[in-house]
Amino acid sequence: MDREKTSVAEKSPPAESAPKKTAKTETDIPRGVIAEWTVTIILLLFGTTTLVQAFVIPTGSMEDTLLVGDHLLVDKLAYAPAGNVSKYILPYSDVKRGDIIVFRYPIDIKQTYVKRAMGVPGDHIRLENKHVYLNGHMLNEPYTVHKTEYIDSYRDNFPSDPNVPLTPPAQAMLEHDVINHEVVVPPGKIFAMGDNRDSSWDSRYWGFVPRENIIGKPLVIYWSYAASTEDLSNPTIGLDHLMDLAQHFFTKTRWKRTLNFIHGYPVQ
Numbered sequence: 001m002d003r004e005k006t007s008v009a010e011k012s013p014p015a016e017s018a019p020k021k022t023a024k025t026e027t028d029i030p031r032g033v034i035a036e037w038t039v040t041i042i043l044l045l046f047g048t049t050t051l052v053q054a055f056v057i058p059t060g061s062m063e064d065t066l067l068v069g070d071h072l073l074v075d076k077l078a079y080a081p082a083g084n085v086s087k088y089i090l091p092y093s094d095v096k097r098g099d100i101i102v103f104r105y106p107i108d109i110k111q112t113y114v115k116r117a118m119g120v121p122g123d124h125i126r127l128e129n130k131h132v133y134l135n136g137h138m139l140n141e142p143y144t145v146h147k148t149e150y151i152d153s154y155r156d157n158f159p160s161d162p163n164v165p166l167t168p169p170a171q172a173m174l175e176h177d178v179i180n181h182e183v184v185v186p187p188g189k190i191f192a193m194g195d196n197r198d199s200s201w202d203s204r205y206w207g208f209v210p211r212e213n214i215i216g217k218p219l220v221i222y223w224s225y226a227a228s229t230e231d232l233s234n235p236t237i238g239l240d241h242l243m244d245l246a247q248h249f250f251t252k253t254r255w256k257r258t259l260n261f262i263h264g265y266p267v268q
Contacts (some may be wrong), residue, residue, distance in 0.1 A: 060199065072218045103214045104215065170204070
């Protein structure tokens with residue numbers, strides 16, 4: 001059973017990259033071995049991995065909506081193309097503003113990210129002093145957090161002259177998709193940002209999310225455990241983490257978050 005992770009390395013400016021490879025020891029146990037038994041029963045209830053997929057949040061780019069250590073089930077059929085018969089049975093839909101989406105990182109599709117869809121094709125987006133303006137009006141965003149007080153010239157007043165290195169797609173976005181100081185989302189693309197707005201490596205830095213990269217939407221937090229980003233980003237589970245689970249499973253499990261359903265927010 002595949003298990004994919006979102007990966008965000010938070011710094012100023014934010015940078016999100018693949019988890020660092022660590023030396024494998026004899027005590028390392030593949031993370032899939034531990035995850036397998038945890039989700040097997042749930043997966044059997046929901047269907048096969050073609051319907052849902054297990055996913056863990058190792059970084060804080062979506063705080064406080066999703067926390068480090070939240071383990072999710074992702075609905076992979078939510079945005080699937082509807083068939084002639086299935087469209088009457090399953091609740092297919094297109095990506096909407098405010099949806100939380102799981103997708104393959106456009107720069108490296110081996111990585112999987114989770115962000116909030118802020119702009120769909122045709123939308124005009126800009127940021128002024130941390131506030132998002134969509135199609136000419138300022139958004140009310142109760143889901144966001146800002147953990148820095150200063151204003152960054154690019155991050156918080158976007159689009160503008162970048163003050164950090166950007167990926168080629170982001171540079172192309174600034175060159176070809178900016179009209180009257182606003183980014184205009186082209187057909188087949190989504191503009192996505194993290195809810196932890198000051199510490200999210202998102203579309204401002206690497207460009208649009210291609211529609212075909214979207215895997216699905218988070219459905220439910222089936223388990224939430226207060227582990228570190230380092231432990232959750234590691235493709236294997238080391239002895240220290242196993243000992244931590246054995247000793248603190250009940251005290252570090254966030255019981256109030258367990259089995260919580262995840263909902264988007266109607267951004268208009």
